Amino acid sequence: MPILILADHDNATLKPATAHAVTAAAKLGADIHLLVAGRNAAPAAEQAAKLAGVAKVLLADDAAYEHALAEPVAALLVSLAPGYSHVLAAATSVGKNVLPRVAALLDVAMISDITAVVSADSFERPIYAGNAIATVQSADAVKIVTVRTTAFEAAAATGGAPVESVAAVADPALSSFVSAELSKSERPELTSARIVISGGRGMQSGDNFHLLEAIADKLGAAVGASRAAVDAGFVPNDYQVGQTGKIVAPELYVAVGISGAIQHLAGMKDSKVIVAINKDEEAPIFQVADYGLVADLFKALPELQQAV
Amino acid sequence: MKILCAVKRVVDYNVKIRVKTDQSGVETSNVKFSMNPFDEIAVEEAVRLKEAGAATEIVVVSIGPAQAQETLRTALAMGADRAILVQTDVETQPLAVAKVLKALVEKEAPGMVILGKQAIDDDCNQTGQMLAALLGWGQGTFASKVVAADGKVAVTREIDGGLETVELKLPAVVTADLRLNEPRYASLPNIMKAKKKPLETITPDALGVDVTPRLKTVKVAEPAKRQAGIKVPDVATLVDKLKNEARVI
Numbered sequence: 067m068p069i070l071i072l073a074d075h076d077n078a079t080l081k082p083a084t085a086h087a088v089t090a091a092a093k094l095g096a097d098i099h100l101l102v103a104g105r106n107a108a109p110a111a112e113q114a115a116k117l118a119g120v121a122k123v124l125l126a127d128d129a130a131y132e133h134a135l136a137e138p139v140a141a142l143l144v145s146l147a148p149g150y151s152h153v154l155a156a157a158t159s160v161g162k163n164v165l166p167r168v169a170a171l172l173d174v175a176m177i178s179d180i181t182a183v184v185s186a187d188s189f190e191r192p193i194y195a196g197n198a199i200a201t202v203q204s205a206d207a208v209k210i211v212t213v214r215t216t217a218f219e220a221a222a223a224t225g226g227a228p229v230e231s232v233a234a235v236a237d238p239a240l241s242s243f244v245s246a247e248l249s250k251s252e253r254p255e256l257t258s259a260r261i262v263i264s265g266g267r268g269m270q271s272g273d274n275f276h277l278l279e280a281i282a283d284k285l286g287a288a289v290g291a292s293r294a295a296v297d298a299g300f301v302p303n304d305y306q307v308g309q310t311g312k313i314v315a316p317e318l319y320v321a322v323g324i325s326g327a328i329q330h331l332a333g334m335k336d337s338k339v340i341v342a343i344n345k346d347e348e349a350p351i352f353q354v355a356d357y358g359l360v361a362d363l364f365k366a367l368p369e370l371q372q373a374v
Numbered sequence: 375m376k377i378l379c380a381v382k383r384v385v386d387y388n389v390k391i392r393v394k395t396d397q398s399g400v401e402t403s404n405v406k407f408s409m410n411p412f413d414e415i416a417v418e419e420a421v422r423l424k425e426a427g428a429a430t431e432i433v434v435v436s437i438g439p440a441q442a443q444e445t446l447r448t449a450l451a452m453g454a455d456r457a458i459l460v461q462t463d464v465e466t467q468p469l470a471v472a473k474v475l476k477a478l479v480e481k482e483a484p485g486m487v488i489l490g491k492q493a494i495d496d497d498c499n500q501t502g503q504m505l506a507a508l509l510g511w512g513q514g515t516f517a518s519k520v521v522a523a524d525g526k527v528a529v530t531r532e533i534d535g536g537l538e539t540v541e542l543k544l545p546a547v548v549t550a551d552l553r554l555n556e557p558r559y560a561s562l563p564n565i566m567k568a569k570k571k572p573l574e575t576i577t578p579d580a581l582g583v584d585v586t587p588r589l590k591t592v593k594v595a596e597p598a599k600r601q602a603g604i605k606v607p608d609v610a611t612l613v614d615k616l617k618n619e620a621r622v623i
Binding site: 081133135136137140158159160162163164165166167168169170171173174175176177178179188191192193194195196197198199200201202203204205206238240241242243244245246247248249255257261285293296297302303304309310312317318328329335338339340341347352353354355356357358359360361366369370373374 | 385387390391393400467468469472494495496497498499500501502503504505506507508510511512513514515516518528531532533534535536537538539540541542543546551552553588589590591592593594595596597600602603604605606608609610612613615616620622623
């Protein structure tokens with residue numbers, strides 16, 4: 067039986083996370099169908115059709131799906147699920163919201179945030195903020211799975227699958243979209259950036275984040291933060307890297323004024339190269355850093371900006 | 375409006391967990407347990423809604439071993455009115471917990487259920503969404519703001535690119551994210567008072583719910599360890615290493 071993936075998109079563009087979920091699905095060894103549920107979402111569906119390994123894109127175009135509300139999208143997935151062995155989504159805020167609802171409606175267990183596919187019914191997933199890795203096995207007829215995007219490469223955009231329309235199903239009409247306040251930034255998105263530079267409580271204020279931003283702009287990097295910096299009100303929550311924020315695994319992660327609490331390490335320890343700048347040489351962040359610099363960040367950052 | 379809150383007893387967030395040598399799970403004997411931090415935020419939100427006059431009674435529920443009574447007493451000390459322990463020593467998986475909560479919702483008829491967005495032990499992030507599905511209710515997950523009025527609730531949600539506000543018909547399920555509030559510390563007089571508040575103990579069987587785990591845990595292993603690297607003396611050396619050794623900039 068084929069595998070169904072719920073695409074994450076904003077109608078105009080497909081989110082990069084979806085390409086990572088396709089790679090996870092490819093390891094299951096069956097045909098992959100991508101569901102694009104949205105309103106005027108043909109552009110996102112066309113991008114989905116280009117992902118290598120996708121056999122077919124299903125486009126459900128209806129006003130009810132415009133904002134990916136969990137209730138109507140879950141109802142749609144439940145109607146499609148009987149034809150599939152697995153229903154997958156990237157573990158984004160959409161996937162995490164919708165898929166448990168689908169699982170409960172189908173009376174099956176769900177497997178969250180997988181980091182490896184062991185077999186068609188067994189998966190590895192982190193527990194305790196990544197301090198242990200559980201291998202879990204499902205005996206359910208349909209496996210409902212979200213995928214940690216940093217654990218799987220993105221599928222290439224070299225394919226060309228057909229796009230097929232599917233009908234909307236009745237909207238349970240339990241919820242409605244009111245508004246969205248999306249952070250506007252010229253910088254790359256945290257979870258897909260090649261370089262991430264993050265600040266912690268050591269930054270002392272939100273204003274001081276401009277020191278990081280200046281370097282980020284030179285490197286084409288995204289700017290993140292520790293939970294401590296978010297809790298202190300320096301930056302908005304969507305900057306947060308960690309167990310309770312975003313999970314990132316860039317080629318280069320630069321942690322500035324971050325002590326390295328377990329909850330932060332859970333969000334960045336799979337980065338390829340980690341740099342830590344901290345004046346406290348005992349800070350736990352140095353235990354995971356490839357390159358550590360014990361220095362006052364207010365001296366080091368301007369120097370770094372000059373040097374890169 | 376009555377509010378039902380669900381709380382889980384978990385290994386305290388400050389404990390550095392150890393994987394058992396036989397890979398059957400995580401060592402839980404002789405470690406400190408406390409209320410799942412996200413559930414603490416959920417209880418706090420319910421108490422604030424009651425203080426603001428939007429709620430009349432708070433019922434707090436935990437599904438787990440006898441020791442979860444302590445977790446419930448903590449919630450009572452924070453301001454919940456009464457507690458229900460659904461006692462089981464079986465590993466509680468989200469679908470089973472959602473079914474137990476559904477049975478209790480049918481008995482208690484709350485106008486809203488608030489729970490944490492995820493438990494910090496299994497990191498599933500499923501129970502609230504599953505409960506909403508089983509009840510046929512709307513769901514406001516990852517909430518950073520909750521405003522209830524006129525049979526509706528507006529929930530501002532933490533989403534990947536920022537914030538989103540949705541409006542749900544009541545009754546509905548809300549799951550708490552970090553920034554929803556800062557939970558209070560229970561005062562000593564309130565801890566004393568909490569000891570006298572009602573705490574009922576029942577079993578999943580009495581509710582007609584089968585809590586047998588559906589997912590089998592094959593093994594639990596240590597994650598791959600990262601080795602500490604080197605210390606560099608200055609920024610110039612750091613940039614040189616990044617350019618010529620790691621080749622990442």
